[in-house]
Amino acid sequence: MSLNPLVFPIDITVAAxxxxxxxxxxxxxxxxxxxxxxxxxxxPLHIMRRLSDExxxxxxxxxxxxxxxxxxxxxxxxxxxxxxxIALDIGSTNIECSLFxxxxxxxxxxxxxxxxxxxxxxxxLTRVQRSMMGEYSTLKxxxxxxxxxxxxxxxxRHGVSCDDVLAVTVAGNTIMSHFFLGLDVNNIxxxxxxxxxxxxxxxxxxxxxxxxxxxxxxxxxxxxGSYVGGDIISGMLFTGVHRENEPVLFxxxxxxxxxxLGCRDWIMVGAxxxxxxxxxxxxxxxxxxxxxxxxxxxxDSLSRKIEMGVIGGTEPRGxxxxxxxxxxxxxxxxxxIDQAGRFTATGNGIVEKNGVKAYLLHRSGSTELYLTENExxxxxxxxxxxxxxxxxxxxxxxLTFRDIKKVYVSGALGCGIDPEKAxxxxxxxxxxxxxxxxxxNSSLGGAEMVxxxxxxxxxxxDIASRITYREMNEDAELMxxxxxxxxxxxxxxxxxxx
Amino acid sequence: MSLNPLVFPIDITVAAxxxxxxxxxxxxxxxxxxxxxxxxxxxPLHIMRRLSDExxxxxxxxxxxxxxxxxxxxxxxxxxxxxxxIALDIGSTNIECSLFxxxxxxxxxxxxxxxxxxxxxxxxLTRVQRSMMGEYSTLKxxxxxxxxxxxxxxxxRHGVSCDDVLAVTVAGNTIMSHFFLGLDVNNIxxxxxxxxxxxxxxxxxxxxxxxxxxxxxxxxxxxxGSYVGGDIISGMLFTGVHRENEPVLFxxxxxxxxxxLGCRDWIMVGAxxxxxxxxxxxxxxxxxxxxxxxxxxxxDSLSRKIEMGVIGGTEPRGxxxxxxxxxxxxxxxxxxIDQAGRFTATGNGIVEKNGVKAYLLHRSGSTELYLTENExxxxxxxxxxxxxxxxxxxxxxxLTFRDIKKVYVSGALGCGIDPEKAxxxxxxxxxxxxxxxxxxNSSLGGAEMVxxxxxxxxxxxDIASRITYREMNEDAELMxxxxxxxxxxxxxxxxxxx
Numbered sequence: 004m005s006l007n008p009l010v011f012p013i014d015i016t017v018a019a020x021x022x023x024x025x026x027x028x029x030x031x032x033x034x035x036x037x038x039x040x041x042x043x044x045x046x047p048l049h050i051m052r053r054l055s056d057e058x059x060x061x062x063x064x065x066x067x068x069x070x071x072x073x074x075x076x077x078x079x080x081x082x083x084x085x086x087x088x089i090a091l092d093i094g095s096t097n098i099e100c101s102l103f104x105x106x107x108x109x110x111x112x113x114x115x116x117x118x119x120x121x122x123x124x125x126x127x128l129t130r131v132q133r134s135m136m137g138e139y140s141t142l143k144x145x146x147x148x149x150x151x152x153x154x155x156x157x158x159x160r161h162g163v164s165c166d167d168v169l170a171v172t173v174a175g176n177t178i179m180s181h182f183f184l185g186l187d188v189n190n191i192x193x194x195x196x197x198x199x200x201x202x203x204x205x206x207x208x209x210x211x212x213x214x215x216x217x218x219x220x221x222x223x224x225x226x227x228g229s230y231v232g233g234d235i236i237s238g239m240l241f242t243g244v245h246r247e248n249e250p251v252l253f254x255x256x257x258x259x260x261x262x263x264l265g266c267r268d269w270i271m272v273g274a275x276x277x278x279x280x281x282x283x284x285x286x287x288x289x290x291x292x293x294x295x296x297x298x299x300x301x302x303d304s305l306s307r308k309i310e311m312g313v314i315g316g317t318e319p320r321g322x323x324x325x326x327x328x329x330x331x332x333x334x335x336x337x338x339x340i341d342q343a344g345r346f347t348a349t350g351n352g353i354v355e356k357n358g359v360k361a362y363l364l365h366r367s368g369s370t371e372l373y374l375t376e377n378e379x380x381x382x383x384x385x386x387x388x389x390x391x392x393x394x395x396x397x398x399x400x401x402l403t404f405r406d407i408k409k410v411y412v413s414g415a416l417g418c419g420i421d422p423e424k425a426x427x428x429x430x431x432x433x434x435x436x437x438x439x440x441x442x443x444n445s446s447l448g449g450a451e452m453v454x455x456x457x458x459x460x461x462x463x464x465d466i467a468s469r470i471t472y473r474e475m476n477e478d479a480e481l482m483x484x485x486x487x488x489x490x491x492x493x494x495x496x497x498x499x500x501x
Numbered sequence: 502m503s504l505n506p507l508v509f510p511i512d513i514t515v516a517a518x519x520x521x522x523x524x525x526x527x528x529x530x531x532x533x534x535x536x537x538x539x540x541x542x543x544x545p546l547h548i549m550r551r552l553s554d555e556x557x558x559x560x561x562x563x564x565x566x567x568x569x570x571x572x573x574x575x576x577x578x579x580x581x582x583x584x585x586x587i588a589l590d591i592g593s594t595n596i597e598c599s600l601f602x603x604x605x606x607x608x609x610x611x612x613x614x615x616x617x618x619x620x621x622x623x624x625x626l627t628r629v630q631r632s633m634m635g636e637y638s639t640l641k642x643x644x645x646x647x648x649x650x651x652x653x654x655x656x657x658r659h660g661v662s663c664d665d666v667l668a669v670t671v672a673g674n675t676i677m678s679h680f681f682l683g684l685d686v687n688n689i690x691x692x693x694x695x696x697x698x699x700x701x702x703x704x705x706x707x708x709x710x711x712x713x714x715x716x717x718x719x720x721x722x723x724x725x726g727s728y729v730g731g732d733i734i735s736g737m738l739f740t741g742v743h744r745e746n747e748p749v750l751f752x753x754x755x756x757x758x759x760x761x762l763g764c765r766d767w768i769m770v771g772a773x774x775x776x777x778x779x780x781x782x783x784x785x786x787x788x789x790x791x792x793x794x795x796x797x798x799x800x801d802s803l804s805r806k807i808e809m810g811v812i813g814g815t816e817p818r819g820x821x822x823x824x825x826x827x828x829x830x831x832x833x834x835x836x837x838i839d840q841a842g843r844f845t846a847t848g849n850g851i852v853e854k855n856g857v858k859a860y861l862l863h864r865s866g867s868t869e870l871y872l873t874e875n876e877x878x879x880x881x882x883x884x885x886x887x888x889x890x891x892x893x894x895x896x897x898x899x900l901t902f903r904d905i906k907k908v909y910v911s912g913a914l915g916c917g918i919d920p921e922k923a924x925x926x927x928x929x930x931x932x933x934x935x936x937x938x939x940x941x942n943s944s945l946g947g948a949e950m951v952x953x954x955x956x957x958x959x960x961x962x963d964i965a966s967r968i969t970y971r972e973m974n975e976d977a978e979l980m981x982x983x984x985x986x987x988x989x990x991x992x993x994x995x996x997x998x999x
Contacts, residue, residue, distance in 0.1 A: 020688075020695040025726055027699035028688075045571060048682060048704045055685035055697045073543060074572035184546060187553035190518075190526075197518040199553045201525035206546045228523055 010070040010170035090450035093175030114157030168215035176232030237449030290321025332424035387488035404432035413445040429492025508568035508668035588948035591673030612655030666713035674730030735947025788819025830922035885986035902930035911943035927990025
């Protein structure tokens, strides 16, 4: 990838004034920029104010930072030695960022923090409801705190001054983007579901309220209506769905499941509430992927002995989404649960906890990690929703799973999911395993791409304009498929291939 | 003149959301603007933040304020009932402004105050020198105080909220514009006399630090080098020099004399220090034109009786530039002074004051207004400089005074000068009297024109690009003409026609 960052450094030598060249300092700067092929770079007042002095102090050789914004190129700074940029993914659950040196295009570091809005509700709709009841500014402030923290922290850890950050690209779902920009969220959950903004928003860091250089260019990805957020559009850019010759799937699993099916000719997106199960949230022992989290489970069919993959190799303290898929799949394969997710017998690790039966995964001192039958049911409901969405969605355009040559898997599942296990329980379609391509945090990935290549801005605009949204929760066929999908793998297993 | 203000109100009805129209609020606003022929109006974040609420509160009929800025049209405000604008002339001596209602184009009021920088020196170069020695921010603050005061005062007097002011156009000489914008002035008085900025500057009121709506568009006229300021370019727009078929003169007399000679094919400007005499500043009794100021004098040749025109009809307290011209002309005609400006005899109103001879103009109680021989000499030096500039300037392009069909006279002299008197003393050329056209404060006039007609912005740019500056103080012929011009009317009177 060629390096054309959103904000870029340029060193120029400007003609010194002489009796035969009395042009104003701004004009000589513009002339210098033209010699580098940069016509019409806007020079804002704050730069004009420092310009004459900087030119003479540096003997008419100056370092400039030029940024692309809504109205074209703009001079952002003069005399700055280092120019950095941040790509930001604002998830409902986590806020992640990457810090780049925009001169070299090298990644300097990464940062992550929990979205402090979590304490107002796991579900974003709950947060919007609280906003509607007068808590908007509290929720906005919570998000700002998280964003500020993740940015300040990554800069501090890597010895970068926040003032050196002159570009920030931001991807998030429609509600998160609206909170981030301070936009009204009240109409998003009410029919006809109208957001304040769909277009990409450019602002200065000062306007956006970010703790970086106040003149930094802040770019927020566009969304396409209330249900297709900038995170999905960013993910499409990252996976390249819009460039494929034949239809591919792009599944982003977060609190919601968002499914993109498309190619260079058309892009269709559907979204539905799959419940927080797939992020590990249904189980009492659910935990995000971090040190001490179980990401993988193996149960010997004969001995019922449990082996666990724990992040960081420490004592296990909880289980993440991919760990839970692995666990349920293994419990089913080992005959500990039946097709309906019920325990087949006592013993085999089944204990009684607070009056209900539970599967004991791990005990160490006073710490016990176990899973109840109800938690398994909830998990199966989520996996059923997800599979049913996929099935109905693919069929609705006259395709079958067999026609899909690539399935990009992002979000909670994209980090460490084992497609084999997901297929075993009937969550993902039963197609050749190599067609599944984990892409990690594709929303952050797309934000990084735009940060490093401003020429992609047009591509993002193009993607956004081509999206068709399909409401899935209202689909009649969905209910039929869903009923069977609550079993492992499905009451009609051939559907998994179809 | 058609009304196309820099910032204009527009009332639009926006399509309400429906199940068949789920577009975002910003998009429905953009669509509404398009229906009024306004494509690509930039919608800044602060408007997006209020948009959804405003649309619904007002049932999708909203009042908008749209402004033209450097990058095109921009939405400045929503839901504001009144939209006003201010034209500002920042003179070295006085700051004047006009307040307009931009919906009707009507002038609401005028304001004026002394430029508080005066206390750092009458001459702008003195002020720049003090800036160079570390007093920049003090001088800048002084100017800001004056500008703030004149704006706040005019708004208050006419019951207009400063927040209703969404456009400000500013004309001033290069040094005043630079101080106003907070730009470096250090290089202006040093060869090769390079200003920080020549181009027109657009800024928000917030950036410019003006006490009006923070999103107001502030437009500062371009200058053409250090010696041709935005005030002169604004004056050219006002007088229409650049549209004339044949060369006309435009004389602006302030602390300096600035002469424009041009037509639609070429524009030449020269400037020179004529001394503050012509603004009334040489005399101890000199005073700006306001209530109590003598603007006209008549002396009976026989009785030597003095009649005076006093502004406001009150007791006289001083004399302005045009009054001084009138006075010296009458003293000469009545034989009180000779060709060289010396008193011809004692008596006739000649008294002794502090050991020197003086002409007593007025006495009332303890107040005495008189003029000394030295003050007359200084005045004649200024008038000589002014005439010589004109003479040399017109001749330098191969013309004579007879060829000039119009002479626009602006500044201190433009307010009330009697061409007859100015010709009598040899300050203005001896051509038909009707060719002299007083234009008052042409700098303010041009600023008002742009405020009310944004289509003139291109014309201003065009004028600025066509100006040729001619340094006059270095001219050899000037010295010869100047020698004779220090007499009344000149040692070679035929030169006055030539």
